[in-house]
Amino acid sequence: MRFSSVLLGGEPKKTETVDNSTAEETPLAVVKEEKGDAVDVAEATTEVDLSIRRYRLWPLRWSVGWPTVIAYAVLPGVVLLLALTVGFAKWQAISTGEAHRSGVEATEAATEATIALLSYQPDTVESDLDAARSRLTGTFLDSYTELTQEVVIPGAKQKQISAVATVPGAALVSVTGSHAVVLLFVNQTVIVGQDAPTDTASRVRVALDKVDDRWLISEFEPV
Template identity: 35%
Template sequence: MNLGTKRIVLAVTAVVLFVAAVAASGFTGYRFWSDRQAERARAASVTATQRTLEAIFTYDYKSVDNELPKAANNLTSDFRHDYLILIKNDIAPAAKQKDLTVRATAEAAGVISTDRSHAVVLAYLNQVLTSKDSPQGSVLSTRVRVSLDKDAGQWLVAKIDPI
């Protein structure tokens, strides 16, 4: 092999190695970015779940008509519609009849599955209920599976299933 051929082979090898290094760097960068996005989605969906559960399951009979509809802003349109009907027809009348006060706390939550636009979260919810029949209060603990959809950058609860 003469000197000219060696230089061409060396140049081609250098170009191939450079392209391979750029491709590997790009792939690694994409994976890092993708993993960070997934972690952000997990953290944001858990936060949204806890905040929303506490808002929709906490109310006082004196202000139930004002409190609970505000919490509906954190729900998807279909679930919001059903929730508002439930408030009007069942929750508010029962709360007023029994002088019911409920304080909910999402004690723990963890992601079951997530992607960029949908998440499923398992949460443990404790509720302290007081009423005219039970002024000392009682505690209700529940596990719920919460489905969320991301809409315009915000995680909204689409469904809540007790487990």
């Protein structure tokens, strides 16, 4: 066998001719392929680097953007809310102060007017009750005028009737800028001629309307 003979040195060794063209082309192909692989690797590396840079820049962009959003959107809203809150608090304080002042004025007006309405002397009854009429308004003014002119004034003159009223207690029921309701506790002492004084106590619900900066009685109802 040829293989045995060569191994034992039986046949002369043949020299194989190498195709130079194949030998030369193979390294070039390998080099080109290696270069191509190197280019692909470089491009892939570049894409990865760009992706990493984009990923790193993304939070940076947002970190720069959020303060701007806060400065131009959130903070003005907070400032506006604070301004509205302060404004409302001031308005509420002013409204509360005005309501308190109106309540005090209405209560004083109701007290003074009631004393004037129910107090008179037989010798000055006309002037006394005419002065009281200036504290009234609306339909109650008309009713009071009719009652005093037809009943109270003639009776006081004829029978020598005198009356003195006091208001030991008053309570504000409600008040607005133009209307108020006050509950009064009224004591009245009446003397007819030479008779002994007669004392009466009553509660009166008084409604007042504000007319030309004055609190005037518009209703007067015993309760």
